[in-house]
Amino acid sequence: MDVAEFEACWHAHLRRVSAYAERHVGRDASYDVAASTFLTAWRTWDAVPAEPLPWLIAVARGHVRNHLRSHRRRAGLEQRLRLLDDATPSATDAGTTAAERSDALAVLAAMPDGEREALLLVAWEGLTTEQAAEVLGCRPGTLRMRLHRARARIEATTPLPLIRSTP
Known part of the structure; x- marks a missing residue:
């Protein structure tokens, strides 16, 4: 695990991942989704591709689905x-x-x-x-x-x- 690479990824993509999450779950929950997304990236850093943004958004998408399912936030x-x-x-x-x-x-x-x-x-x-x-x-x-x-x-x-x- 290269901490410097992870930090660079965090700084480069946190805003876009958070914006993606905010659009789906609102501002308050978007922080949790973004944090979970980067925790997943940290834990599976070897699986993160060289161009991490699509992968990060795909992971965030999964966390968004989990959040929506557990809290039933979207109702039409x-x-x-x-x-x-x-x-x-x-x-x-x-x-x-x-x-x-x-x-x-x-x-x-x-x-x-x-x-x-x-x-x-x-x-x-x-x-x-x-x-x-x-x-x-x-x-x-x-x-x-x-x-x-x-x-x-x-x-x-x-x-x-x-x-x-x-x-």
Whole structure:
């Protein structure tokens, strides 16, 4: 175990792992998810790949699922809207109106989980399609199809500059 390598990984990726967790479980629980993710990394450091971010987000995703299952935090559309709202920039920061922001969150919340997660990993987490596919445990082609479907839903509903991104 190389402590310096682990510390470098921690400093380089803690913010992104925490942001990922916050989007799913809220600010308070995101600290626990991030800590658990890096504890897993510490304990299994030899299994962490050279490019650790997709691996860390995949581990965080597992901790998020465990957290949600044990605390039953997500109970439908209202809960998802609240969490997404907490994680998005304010309307003035995003250069968009509050109504557009609300519409964007409603479209995201109404998407199937796989499509929404694919879109958010690429657009908000900044992962490549290959990295996002690794996080979700699917092929890059499958992820690209999910992205296509998610973007088609967005285009069919309303123009939403808040969540558009090119992979």
